[in-house]
Amino acid sequence: MIKTYDAGEYDVAVIGGGHAGVEAALAASRIGCKTVMFTISLDWVGNMPCNPSIGGTAKGHLVRELDALGGEMGRAADANTLQSRMLNRGKGPAVYSLRAQIDRRAYSGYMKNAVETQKGLDVKQAEIVSIERQDENWCLYTRLGAKFTAKCAVIATGTFLGGRVYIGEVNYESGPDGNFPATELAKSLKKLNLPLRRFKTGTPARVAKDSIDFSLLEVQEGDEKTEPFSYRTKNPIENKVVCHIGYTNDDTKKIILDNLHRSPLYSGVIEGVGPRYCPSIEDKVVRFADKKRHQMFVEPCGENTEEMYLQGMSSSLPEEVQIAFYRTMKGLENVKVMRNAYAIEYDCIDPTALLPSLEIKTQPGLYGAGQFNGSSGYEEAAAQGLIAGINAARKAQGQEPIILSRTGSYIGTLIDDLVTKGCMDPYRMMTSRSEYRLILRQDNADERLMPIGHQIGLIDEKTYEEMKKRTALKEEEIKRVKSVFLSPGEALNELLISKGTAPVNTGVNLADLIRRPQISYKDLAPFDKARPILDDTVCEKVEIEIKYEGYIERQLKQVDEMKRLESRKIPKDIDYNSISGLRIEAKEKLNKIRPDSIGRASQVSGVSPADISVLLVYLSSK
């Protein structure tokens, strides 16, 4: 036992300086808590050990929501964007998703500076080796014997916790990107009887730019007209790079299959469960054997680096096999691998052990966020980090936690899925996970969540007022559009016919025309004399809310129903075993999850509508 010394007292301590840790530490300190953030290496704060990009489907929604609540990721991404694209244009506003290629080192530098300069936040390079409860506080010990005391602590250990890297027959203890792993902390967490398990993820190789023949690859450009993630970003986003697309072929497949026995995944060395949506290339080749080719994206890691990321090519095959199969691909014939692909296995918690506040049920004041909670992805991590940080701070200040509903946000959906449904593999956000996706759009994240961000003190007055103004303008315009009638005329009918929709013979309501799928709000500008000049973002919202009004109303009804169920709270000390009429399976599941409301209980698998009825009756009789 090494000699320990008192290193200070804090309100909130955050273990980890990745995407979850950074948001947690910033949120807690911005709310006014004395906060300390620990990272194994100060050179890797806010690091992107996998793809050099932020956003994408549903993830873009998360970033917008995070930003509306006062998180940092959106602004950091905007400040370091290399290329920006709005995905899914044409597939409908519910699935529009912003995605940006990011200068990885610049992003990390931005985040490092953000935490360093944040008032009330101390940043410390140290490995936390144990954590224990003393009286009402949590004590965190560093490897060097420093003892930090905090009212609340957030575990955001990512793949560092018990990290082990696998490349072919070789494996060793390691964090991501060649960092030290956190080897001791897991033992300490096991002493707290936390239900830990092993998950696995992987990353492809980084290769040298000048070893690629880009003339043989397809080019993918950024959008002509770009949008920022953050409502607070005022500078336009510029595209500085292009990405490229290439494909695997039969030779690639052959090399992979010939060497499959050397993959730790197939030889059975790895016990961790990998994500279903992010399979390694050997997984893809085996599971989707009939697919002729697989797509690969070549993405630059930054402006001042030669390293290129090969999206879609993650692997844990031996290094020489990796080099061989990469070189089978057109354009990569002479490719030089700078960092090899690898799989990494790590410890995480069964998230059903968490409350919706992200506090661990059995450990008051101890919170989990990010990969530790079984999720995957920078955006998922950041979103949970923000919520864990907010709630740790609020607990330290004696306030009730902020719990977001799945009816109001993707962040709420993410957390509800994790804590009530649990996950069997690393959880990734998808638009199809939200049943309310026509309402929870990325274009209205500000309206949905800024009031909450403002209320908890993370959104400043000016930003909040701007949102209110935007919303008022939108509503006024919708009202106006609904009251405007256009008279039929040659020019109007010409437009309608050219767009492939029926001409009109009588006066027609402007809103009714916008509801036609073929017609846009902008198309009708020449006929709408009294139209005010509005921001593009406002115009977009006006169009979406008119065009999809019927669908939105339908979903709003479902939301109301869910909200009513959520408002029916279940007492913490409820004894499910004593409730006659509940089926045994329902009793078991409810006892495990212990949902805080009827709404959440209805999400638990194995609980039937009749069980919910029984619960309602029981609660009313108390």
Place this chain on the structure above:
Amino acid sequence: MTENTVAAISTPKGEGAISVIRISGEDAIKIADKCFMPLGSKKLSDLSGYSAAYGKAVKGDGARIDEAVALVFRAPKSYTGEDVVEISVHGGAVSARECLKAVFEAGALPAGAGEFTKRAFLNGKIDLSEAESVMEIIGAKNEAALSLAECAREGKIGRDIEKITERLLYTAASLAAYSDFPDEDIEGLDEESFTSMLSECENKLVRLLSTFESGQAVLAGVPTAIVGKPNVGKSTLMNMLSREERSIVTEHAGTTRDIVETQVNVGTVTLILSDTAGIHDTDNEVEHIGVDRAVKKLKTSSLVLALFDMSRPLDAEDKKVIDLCKGKKCIAVLNKSDLPLKADVSAFRDFNTVTVSAKNSEGMDELSAKIEEICGAGSLTGSDTVLINERQYSCALRAQKAISEAKEALISGITLDAVTVLIDDAVNALSELSGKRASESVIDEVFKNFCIGK
């Protein structure tokens, strides 16, 4: 949960003077207005609590179902403490079921087991001490419903619904993969095959929905009339059918009419059997009433067992019975096979026939087999399965409506995100029908079928 408006038939199954359809919840009166057309000018929504209106129960298209009386109760002064409308129609399963169906189509959801009592309790209308027993009831029904769902899953209905669900799920997953992983080379569905897939699913559901009524008959019993002129052996047949199957559930003599009803099980089929007065010309006023009733019974029954004495030539009264039976689901029971045949068999060429000797109990097996063949579940709509209860019906209807809307949306050219939400609704309704939870199925399907990843 309790904010929905629900409805159910509140009188016991089987024959009674009236059947009552109870509707309870916020929209009860609004919904009832769509299914009840008053004789006077006042709609139910114009009435105060504790009022009654006379009129007719109607379908959504205005078609008459039956004459009816509607009672309006306004919250909190009702059994459940909510707005309640009770529509009384004539006894017998058909009118009540038709009326309930109309009520569902107007927006009510099927009341769960013990639902009205539960609501009454939640709204403080019944004593707290009854809470436990209410829960026991719901709980017990819950177990029963589950085992029923279990059976259904084993059976055809489960498989049929599963097939439709699978197709919808696969489509939902294709669209989800297409939307959620735009960088992968996943092709979107082409509109034509998408629309035809939706049509196919919708058609299957429409067919399934049409089986509901027949399914109800199997479960609740087929109203069956035994008819014939006097002394052809109707009562003997009635007694024999009853005796043969020792599974008489209820037996009660009609108190105000000369029709005796018995519920008997013939193989898998339950018959609600009515013995009627012999059909013949008479000047006797009392007899005349009996004959009129018999004719009416014949007309309203779903199945007619027409009895003929084959030991004598057919007379005008027999021919009248034959005429009355035309166009009905009917079995001509040719009785008295123990005596020499004197009647002309060719008169029955348009009928299903069974030759029996009621006296000697001969031919009963054949008769049972024929009844099962005509009314059994297997016969209903060929290879189709049957929706057995209102809950299933309402789920299937929800699914069908959602698919139909999805199809419309798709054809109108609206973006796929709106279409997928409707397909989700359909999948959820069908999953509810088969007692499964849909929430993760689409996601699982995506990962199973599509090669996706960064």
